[in-house]
Amino acid sequence: MERTAAPSSSSTAAAAGAIASVTGSLPVLIPILVAGLFLTLTLAVTIGPVDLDMRTVWSIVAAKTFGFTGEWTQSQENIVWMLRLPRVLLAAVVGAGLAVVGVAMQAVVRNPLADPYILGVSSGASVGAVAVLGLGWLAGMGAFAVSAGAFAGALAAFAVVFLVASAGGALSPLRLILAGMAVSYTFSGLTSLIVMTSDNRELARAAMEWLLGSFGGARWSNLGLPALVLLVGTGYLALNARRLNALLVGDETAATLGVDVTKLRRTLFIVLSLLTGVMVAVSGAIGFVGLVIPHIVRMVVGSDHRRVVPVSILTGAIFLVWVDVGARMIFAPVELPVGVITALLGGPFFLWMLATQRWKLKGAK
């Protein structure tokens, strides 16, 4: 994109110039973030009760990938390959997924306060997942049953919230947030109910993880589906970035720009529910990543989804890997659920967004 230096004569021009100067530098920003992600992944694997250096980590990864051996202990190899690497990768995948879901969800409802957690979509996914385990639904689907259940739950929650919020015509931002809260409470109650009344003893512990979010269960075997869904989902969003821009301006505007709004929104509902469901199925309801990351990214690169989508994916991945490192290390050897940390960071962030009141909750018609 051809960009000229913005004039800085007035304060408004300077503020706008901030957007302009960075937009030109996407070719710089992306490589920096990719490098940052690689560094993050490597460092995160080195950090833990057993200290490892980066060289050992990369050697082990290379050896396991290309099939040779080297001078490290079996336990070092196990720690890197069996424990830490799948966990770090899962955190990256889920972080990327939740961030990009937040981005697109905000466009769907035209509200910067939207996030799968705040809108109750994550709670819906939790109910679906717990129902599959607790009630034995979808047993025929085997390993994918939990993800399928979570997807169905997410879709149901998202649909209810959207329909209630847009009842009577225009989508009201205030109704949206309130509907999200109500759905979230209801589904959390349902989750507890299913757990309490189930014969499955394992479920209570698993349900706790779902409610708070954790990467403790990460294994290579449960990394594939989230990675695949992330790839497909973000691919779809990236291809539709131009349409998301139009949607962000408004339904009518999008329609007059040639976007089939009903069809786009329907597809987005499915894609976003699938992303949320699969992420929640594997890691639980980790809140606020989809709120914080898109907001910060937009402050840096503006609103164009052709920049926001890729930058959010990378930033979300980096962010959640570090949050998980914190979850493992802050009170080591006791491990915090990762959702506790995102809540402690995200809750106040949400309040700050409310307080700064550029986000008017008044019903814009």
Added chain:
Amino acid sequence: MSHIQVDGLSAEIDGTPILDGIDFNIPRGQFVGLVGPNGSGKSTLLRAIYRVFKPWAGRVVIDDEDVWRLAAKEAALKTAVVAQERMGEFDFSVAELVLMGRTPHKGLFDSDNAEDHAIVDRCLERVHMTEMRERSFLSLSGGEKQRVLLARALAQQARFLVLDEPTNHLDIRHQLDLLRQVRGLGVTALAALHDLNLAARYCDRIVMISQGSIVADGTPDEVLTNERIARVYGVGARRIPDPDGVPQIAFYPLDEALTSEVVA
């Protein structure tokens, strides 16, 4: 031969009829003003024309094609719209917003090319907003915003331009500027306008609707008579001499003593 043809358009909202058999057409290059009191159905008519509100009967035909039978994208290549923009909280730069006008020209895998950027530059130039291209849209004044939206509609390169109250919230100078710009474009255009004097000054033709039906259709001079304005708007109106020869009207409340004069 008419370019845009509205045929027996009828619409209702929640069972209440809003439009009742609207018929009119717009020849190529004509700038038509749509006027009428609040609640007369102006917005619904425009939204039915730009394919956002589905009428239950009638057709909107542009160059021999019924817009309601077209795909969203094809329709957007025919009609560009300048409506009241409620951008909410998300901001875009002026250039980004104008570039959005290129959306209907783009497939899933197309990226913006030099031609798109050249079109954006040209459209910004036409509305005199070139210096503002990197400004944030939300930081602009009302008049500047409307000009940017006009530039976006132009970047769409559609054959027909629809404007819904484009002069709302603008000061007098910007109202005049904007309509002069639209007029100067020479495109086929339909604009809903509140201000009858503005409509009279800039439109080739005026369509006046009231309670969902057309009550008059003709040149400003033909449509804007004192009697008709009094009947349709319920206000007193008096044509005043204008050196440019444009019909201009002074208004006054009908329930005051002057009422007798208007009837005479």
